[in-house]
Amino acid sequence: MASLLLPIAAAFLLLRVILSATVIDDLRNLRPPPDFNSTIARNCHHNPSLRYCGNSRPLDEIFKFTIVASHLCNESRNPNCVESFDKIDLRGRPKIAPLYLSFDFFWKFCPLTIRSIDFSNNSLRGEFPTSVLACAQAEAIDFSHNELSGDFPVERLASMVNLTVLNLSYNHFSECKLSESLVFRRFNSSNFVHSGLIPNKQSFAVKAVFLMIGLPVMVILTVGFIAMMCFRRRNLSLETPQLRHHFTTSMLKAATSGFSSENLEEKSDGVDIYRGILRDGTHVRIEIYWSNISTEGMRKFIEECEVLVQLRHKNLVRVFGWCDDQELRAIVTKWTDRESLEMWLIERAPPLKHRLKVLAGVMEGMCYLHKSWPQVGYDLGTSSIILSENLEPLISRFEFDGRNSSAKSKFVYKHKFGVLLLEMITDRGKMGDVEAGKAGFIEHIRTSFTANWQNLLDERIMIASTTMEQARQAIEIGLACIDHSANEQLNMDWIRHILLRIYRASCHVNGSPTHGRFDGDRDKRHKHGP
Structure with missing residues (x-):
């Protein structure tokens, strides 16, 4: 650069230092002094061979080139900073190094005296600054210990015939192709350690071992794990049945x-x-209890639910599971769109044979519970019994009250069944002024049966043209169940078979030879005894 420019640049630089302490930060915004253009013109007139003479670049870029050259001379710690200098040393200067790399015009016309460029240890990121390679006369370039990545412009090295040292170690470049990597043979391989450019033989060996041994082992383990999980899911019902019946609050939501x-x-x-509808499409009834209970109460609740989910009978509502989260307690059962026994009696006016069929089904469910699950109690109210398809009654409300299979327990439930039977056959509306309540109803039936039992019947039964004999026999069974002495002599199976026999008789009288599911019980015999 012409010596005439250096005094101008130095004077302007001194002025900027006086005015601001951030000369380097403001370098991009520098503008030439007023007499800069005339100075350039005079220099070129006296010496047309100067590099910037005849150049089409704007004069402000030439000015910045002069300032950058002056700064780099000082930043490179050149003891004799004059018009030319032989090295750019900005290693370990991460705050200013990116600034100088951004001046493409300087690197394109960098002083021919520069032989060494050092930008190591600057935490530089992104792609390699290719503009630096415009200094074709450079003999050593060091960009080691940075965080440069992407592809290195290998093709630009062919024109740098003087370059003997290229240090790119400890960066993150993309690996070069084999044909391109041959270019690096002219340099010391130690200058590309952990650069990513040259394939790591040790790393390649590790990868090869993994592909040959590790990958097959991983495949075998993965297949084994999947097979084990499938086997566990297939046997989940045998290992942990409670998991299939336990619902969470989120599942119920x-x-x-x-x-x-x-x-x-x-x-x-x-x-x-x-x-509700479960994930598998099953329609369910979710009964949620919002009241708080103690820890002991929750434990008993779970124990009871674990029993209920095991009940399997066509005359019992299917219990799918329960929820025992801290937020709520719930029991999940099968949903049925049919009405309760109470609504059926009020709205449908069913004939006697249908009522007998329902009563026989209720007794079948009772027999199952007392034989297989004596600890499970239940409610025999007309509002607690649901009718499903084909008039199959479903006992839907259960309880655990400490009862067992003792004679006392059977007595209580036979008594409840007797009351249910009388409510289904007779007409409580005819009681008139009789004292209300279950006790008054039972006493009215008992005292009126001998004198005028026909008057006790639900008139809608008579409309159905059913013989009076089957109705009388049914009332006799109900009275026997509520009588203490007779109750003790009754066997539940006997009650069920007597009801089946009366039902068949009512079907025969009405000209219906088909007895449905009860035909299989034709040859069974009743017996007396506790």
Whole structure:
């Protein structure tokens, strides 16, 4: 660079230092002094061979080139900073190094005296600054210990015939192709350690070992793990059956669309009943209890539910599971769209044979519970018994009250069944002024049966043209069940078979030879005894 420019640049630099302490930060915004253009013109007139003479570049870029050259001369710690200098040393200067790399015009016309360029240890990121390679006369370039990445411009090295040292170690470049990597043979391989450019033989060996040994082992282990999980799922019902029946609050929310009002079927004090759909499409009834219970109470609740999910009978509502989260307690049962026994009697006016069929089904469910699950109690109220398809009654409300298979337990439930039978055959509306309540109803039936039992019948039974004899026999069974002395002599199986016989007789009288599911019990015999 012409010596005439250096005094101008030095004077301007001194002015900028005086005015601001951030000369380097403001370098991009520098503008030439007023007499810069005339100075350039005079220099070129006296010496047309100067590099910037005849150049089409704007004069402000030539000015910046002069300032950058002056700064780099100083930053490179050149003890004799004059018009030319032989090295650019900005190693370990991460705050200013990126600034100088950004001046493409300087690197394109860098002073021919520069032989060494050092930008190591500067935490430089991104791709390699290719503009530096425009200094074709450079003999050594060091960009080691940075964080440069991407492809290195290998093709640019062919024109740098003087370059003997290229240090790119400890960067993150992309690996070169084999044909390109041959270019690096002219340099010391130690200058490319952990650069990513040259394939690591040790790393390649490790990868080869992994592919040959590790990968097959991993495949075998993966297949084994999948097979084990499939086997466990297939046997889940045998190993942990409670997991299949345990519902979480989130599962119940999903089944009921977040406990939406559209799915709320019934609401009472502390209990909400929802209709829901499980993930497999099963329609369920979700009975939610919002009341708080003790830890001991929750333990008993879970124990009872673990029993209920094991009940399997056509006359019992299917219990799918329960929820015992801290937020709520719930029991999940099968949903049925049919009505309760109470509504059926009021709205349908069923004939006697249908009532007898329902009563026989209720007794079948009772026999199953007392034989297989004596610890499970149940409610025989007309509102607690649901009718499913083909008039199959379903006992839907269970309880654990400490009862067992003793004669006392059977007596209680036979008594409840007797009351249910009388409610289904007789007409409570005819009691008139008789004292209300279950005790008054039973006493009225007992005292009126001998004198005028026909008057006790539900008139809608008579409309159905059923013979009076079957109705009388049914009332006799009900009275026997509520009588203490007779109750002790009755066997539940005997009661069921007597009801089946009366049912068949009513079907025969009405000209219906088909007895449905009860035909299989034709040859069974009743017997007396506890």
